Amino acid sequence: MIHLNNIVIVGVGGTGLSAIAGILHDLGYQNIVGINDHESQITQTLSDKGIDIIIGHGNYEVQPDDFVIYSDIQAIYDGPEVQQSLAYQAQETKHYHVPMTYNQFIAELSKHFRTMAVTGTNGKSSTTALAITAGITGSAQCALGVVGAMLPDHDQQNYIIGAWHEDYLREVMEHILRGTLMISTIKQSVFVLESCEHREHLLMYDTDVAITTNLTHDHHDYYPTLGSYQSAFAKLRQQTQTAIILPEDDSELVTLAESATPTAPIIPVTPIAIDFAHIRGSFWSYNASLALVAWEQIDPWFDREAALQALQEFTGLWRRMEYLGELSTGTKVYSDYGHHPDAFQRLVPEMKAHFPQKNTIIFFEPHQARRLLSLRDDFIDSLEGADQVRIYHPYTAREQREDLQDLLDEKLGQISHDSDDLGAAFAQAVGGQYIGSEQLLVESLQTLTEDDMILVASAGNLDSIMREQIRH
DSSP states (O other): OOOOSOEEEETTTSHHHHHHHHHHHHTTOOOEEEEESSOOHHHHHHHHHTOEEEESTTSSOOOTTOEEEEOOOHHHHTSHHHHHHHHHHHSOOSSOOEEEEHHHHHHHHHHTSEEEEEESSSOHHHHHHHHHHHHHHHOTTEEEEEEEEEEGGGTTEEEEEOTTOHHHHHHHHHHHHHTOOOOTTTTSSEEEEEOOOGGGGGGGSOEEEEEEOOOOOOOTTTOSSHHHHHHHHHHHHHHOOSEEEEETTOHHHHHHHHHTOOSSOEEEEOOOOOOOSSOOOHHHHHHHHHHHHHHHHHOTTOOHHHHHHHHHTOOOBTTBSEEEEEOTTSOEEEEEOOOSHHHHHHHHHHHHHHOTTSEEEEEEEOBOHHHHHHTHHHHHHHTTTSSEEEEEOOBOTTOOHHHHHHHHHHHHTTSOOOHHHHHHHHHHHTTOEEEOSHHHHHHHHTTOOTTEEEEEEESSSHHHHHHHHHHO
16 A cells, blocks of 8 residues: 555545545555544544544644545634644645645546436435445446445445455555546446535536436525526536436426537436335335436446345335434434435425324434525425424524624524624524523423424534434
């Protein structure tokens, strides 16, 4: 292996960078240092593997011969490790110092594979997990999969390395770490990737087959209008090389794809009903159908029947309608990454249908103030079907108050505009209760009974807090 002091991964508690850490570890790299600002289920899993985890920034001094991979969240970019790394990169030294964001590292990986990128506003993780499951069973060419959630079927990992592909993947990593490209065996196997559209990251990857699940305006901090959001996907279609996979019944999405003048053929997919043994919801069949057709486009020897059998035994994934357990009060708790009105329009009716005798209570942690403010009326409408709504303290990573001031003034009027004000105003608008702290959350949970059923909707910290409450 190439000589490096350490491979330093800053923000390793994220679902993307933790996958990179796990992959490198499983390929034999023992010089990995993961840095995160807090402990979590993810950091504990990495530590249990034997990866050196440092909690808190400023406790590791980056060296000239380190290779640094980091999250592009502003607080991490401004932190000491990334700034030290960038300073080394700017110097002329005998060491070739390379810092990369997560997305830059994934982009380098995608150059070496036929990449299946799963995109869309909602359902990316679910569809990626299904595509990985189908590929591992139905294709000898499935070398690597990375998804933004843990996979219970695969030891709660958020990545999969395909059988017989370890040596090739190790060689690819060596080339990336030394800054070269493997030309001789390039694109002989498949990489399945959850591809995020934030800041046009999906355009960084070398995409062969693109799946788009659906499109609804999101990431308002970067895309001010629906048109600007759709334009990122139009650009993706123009650079996708083999096939564009879309749901046939979304006529607006198909029309948008055709208007983008794509270079690859558009394949509209009619969903098939799949008899899943362990998971509920029609959207699983919808997403699995997209995954199956994508594999048929990227691998002519794909075994559809073997893949379909594996999909029927699929047990779901982390924070996607995941059953967490019961509280001491007997209240059942489910968790979902739901952070967009479209997700609630699907989740709330399905929970009510499956648990008609239960009092359905949504514990919602809003993710990003701009999303909550911009889609406020849509959120209110989408939550109407719940019996009760309880709003937890909003999660506002990546955002600066001054960037939101005009929107805050428009939506909230003259109140002081901190995140508690935002959460309380939204709770009042949905006729719910605002919970501004973990202590108040614990007190709220103690009032519930076995006649209640909780759906935790959180892309932030509420999920981990709820897991602790179940353990206690």
